[in-house]
Amino acid sequence: MxxxxxxxxxxxxxxxxxxxxxxxxxxxxxxxxxxxxxxxxxxxxxxxxxxxxxxxxxxxxxxxxxxxxxxxxxxxxxxxxxxxxxxxxxxxxxxxxxxxxxxxxxxxxxxxxxxxxxxxxxxxxxxxxxxxxxxxxxxxxxxxxxxxxxxxxxxxxxxxxxxxxxxxxxxxxxxxxxxxxxxxxxxxxxxxxRVLDDEPLIVLHRETGTGYRMRMSGMGDNFQLHTLLAHELIGSGFVAGEAPSAEAVAACRDADGMVPTFGSFNLVSPEGNWIWNEGTPSDIPVIDGARLLVLDPEPYRRHWPAGRFFPYMPGDLVFERALSAEEAAAWFSHVKPADATGATENPA
Structure with missing residues (x-):
């Protein structure tokens, strides 16, 4: 040597x-x-x-x-x-x-x-x-x-x-x-x-009918993804709500430790099935070459320690752009109406 x-x-x-x-x-x-x-x-x-x-x-x-x-x-x-x-x-x-x-x-x-x-x-x-x-x-x-x-x-x-x-x-x-x-x-x-890297993600916000193109890497679980989604959409003013703290966001990316935070959305599939916070982004279905995720209102208040499931694995969610109204409508065509989904409950 x-x-x-x-x-x-x-x-x-x-x-x-x-x-x-x-x-x-x-x-x-x-x-x-x-x-x-x-x-x-x-x-x-x-x-x-x-x-x-x-x-x-x-x-x-x-x-x-x-x-x-x-x-x-x-x-x-x-x-x-x-x-x-x-x-x-x-x-x-x-x-x-x-x-x-x-x-x-x-x-x-x-x-x-x-x-x-x-x-x-x-x-x-x-x-x-x-x-x-x-x-x-x-x-x-x-x-x-x-x-x-x-x-x-x-x-x-x-x-x-x-x-x-x-x-x-x-x-x-x-x-x-x-x-x-x-x-x-x-x-x-x-x-x-199951970790995804450089993975295209289309996010649809049902209440506003808006859509967003993002790219995710190094997400250990959906708690991490949920926190970063709230930061990108609420923190940047695209949708209304209370954004997570800067410390919670940093913990989900590359900072040490865990920081208490709260839920902002209900994550669901285009079919209306709940995407569990305890699961991973690989649970989000792929449609037309991208993971397609729908954000609904929270059914009840949720809290969790924000951070990384894998301490040596930095996570990132890159906001690429807001979709045009026509693009969003095209993606929404894959989504069942909220009152017709028969959604299954998420215990998280």
């Missing part, structure tokens, strides 16, 4: 050599030394360590691989290149999800007890399960939380999401299959896989 060498970086070099030597005892000693040194590592050191660690990720024994992935995720959170680190981590996550789902399915068929919690110690001797289940499937089950944590560090970066390609759909499919057979739905992983 080039550049200045610290205690942590030296430990990373030693770990890399131990892995490539193939001697288990050396690997264990070097791994422990690296994890001890990590406690005192600086962000600059973690930034340098990301690439060499991900380069040896697939050479590490499967039982220790997930923990190394968590360390790589920590390096990314401190400044390591997420584009360089993500492909190998996400490929392993896809493989691990499939194997963990197989373990969960076979456990339900063979065992007469609930699935063990992968974040707790197993009561039966761990290796005893290798006699009943495929060893990799067993390891995948217990390391699944590690792969999810590491992947979240990568997927919160727009530069990674822009390069996902087909693996996004594969990860979503495998996450859904894993959740179905195991009962372990990872909300964070599910939501981050």
């Amino acid at each position: 080039s550049g200045a060498v610290s205690g942590f970086l030296t430990a990373v070099d030693d770990f890399e050599r131990a892995i490539r030597s193939g001697v288990s005892a050396d690997m264990e000693v070097a791994d422990q030394r690296m994890r001890t040194a990590y406690q005192g590592a600086t962000p600059a050191e973690l930034t340098q360590a990301g690439k060499p660690l991900v380069a040896i990720l697939n050479e590490v024994p499967p039982l220790a691989r997930g923990q190394l992935a968590v360390l790589i995720g920590a390096c990314v959170e401190s400044g390591a290149d997420p584009v360089a680190c993500a492909p190998r981590v996400l490929a392993n996550l896809a493989k691990n999800l499939a194997a963990a789902a197989t373990f969960a399915k076979e456990w339900a068929e063979i065992m007469e007890e609930d699935l063990p919690d992968p974040e707790e110690d197993v009561e039966v001797p761990f290796t005893a399960l290798f006699e009943v289940f495929d060893p990799f499937d067993v390891i995948a089950w217990w390391t699944q939380p590690d792969w999810e944590r590491s992947a979240l560090a990568m997927l919160q970066r727009p530069e990674v999401r822009r390069r996902l390609g087909p693996i996004r759909a594969l990860l979503q499919e495998r996450h859904d299959a894993f959740a179905e057979v195991s009962g372990r739905w990872n909300k964070c992983l599910d939501y981050v896989l």
Whole structure:
């Protein structure tokens, strides 16, 4: 590894050599030394360590691989290149999800007890399960939380999401299959896989008959979107109402923390179904190449802490322009009248 060498970086070099030597005892000693040194590592050191660690990720024994992935995720959170680190981590996550789902399915068929919690110690001797289940499937089950944590560090970066390609759909499919057979739905992983970037959004305000073209990126949930919509439309004087505070808006974009705020609209689909604040912008249907969202009056007052569902993921809603009356009318032609929607209630 080039550049200045610290205690942590030296430990990373030693770990890399131990892995490539193939001697288990050396690997264990070097791994422990690296994890001890990590406690005192600086962000600059973690930034340098990301690439060499991900380069040896697939050479590490499967039982220790997930923990190394968590360390790589920590390096990314401190400044390591997420584009360089993500492909190998996400490929392993896809493989691990499939194997963990197989373990969960076979456990339900063979065992007469609930699935063990992968974040707790197993009561039966761990290796005893290798006699009943495929060893990799067993390891995948217990390391699944590690792969999810590491992947979240990568997927919160727009530069990674822009390069996902087909693996996004594969990860979503495998996450859904894993959740179905195991009962372990990872909300964070599910939501981050649904994040939209540079996504066209048409917003129709039913009371005034007006429409607006916007573009959204990095929205973790619809609470975040709702707050920024109110800022763009009410704060700029396009529609009447009370705009959220500047602090709430900043928290939804890139400022730290959460700020109390309130609802301004009822978000609904063109069919009249409520778009839940707890959901994601991917719930908004696509019509003629754009997400089409209708804003109705609030049925009752709502409050929530404004901010970002994903702390490392900046969000943005860009106001492009108000639609002409003719354009708005054309978009409204896709929308059912308010009294004919049969809307379903949103508990938020």
